[in-house]
Amino acid sequence: MSSDFTVRRYEADDAEDVRNLHDKWSWDVEHPESEHPNMYADLDDVEDEYLEDGGEFLVGLDDGHLVATGAFERLDDETAVLRRIRVDPAYQREGYGTKILDALEERADEAGYEATIIDEMGLNESAQAFLESHGYEVADRDVHLGTELVSYRKTIA
Template identity: 35%
Template sequence: MRDPAAAPLLKDLHLEYTTRYGPNEELNRYPDAEFAPPGGAFLVLVEDGHTVAGGAFRRYDATTAELKRVWAHPGHRRRGLGKLVVRALEEEAARRGYRRVYLTTGPRQPEAAALYLSTGYRPLYDVTAPPDTLHHLAFEKDLPGGAAGQEVRAAEVQDA
């Protein structure tokens, strides 16, 4: 993401992933182009000139968007920003014709799992299993109004 507003988000995500999981290449798994229109989008929330939250989606398949990199600055958590980001990304994905959202989070991110459960995502894993026995926690959600075959439009959210 070349947008300077995305830099704090990506820097803090890298720090968070490294702190929770050790050295990893999670942020390098997908090229930036995967989050660009027409198949993807990257949203950044800026407050008083500071990046406070954001997230992205990419094309997972013809009817499914995959949420990635959903984040809120540690100093701005517990304000509902995560829910705001998820809702905005879902709305944009539906406008682009996606009918479903898929995502994964790590087992050492219980607050992320709680966010997705609280926003209506269905877990695709055994929720009774000890988190440390799972490689990742997958979720899905159907989008209202998404229609397969719609023409994909240019981004209406800030793309990086």
């Protein structure tokens, strides 16, 4: 991991870089936005969707370049839903995902949440292994957009 890697709260100037990271490196490439027009609605207004309602949106910067993101939003008084955890593949397996996840969990705990949950597509075995290696346990399995959806949960408080 670069010693120049930092995690900070999203700023309005990050919008284009955040969207580009998600457009380029997410599973959504398999399910284009034209088929699911509300797929990025949360990214169109990060402040309102996350920051103003008990949530958080973080960006990870390597030498000033946005290479990772992660967010959570309020599900209820006890539970935060993790979303938009992405790391540019050129920077994966360097500890950036762990730094983002750790920062999200810390901020969720500080905000008073007792647990975090996250859904992951069944096709993404590396993301599942990542979550499980960080203490997340399978809470449920379902089918979404024709693909298995695995729901994970972790107690943080």
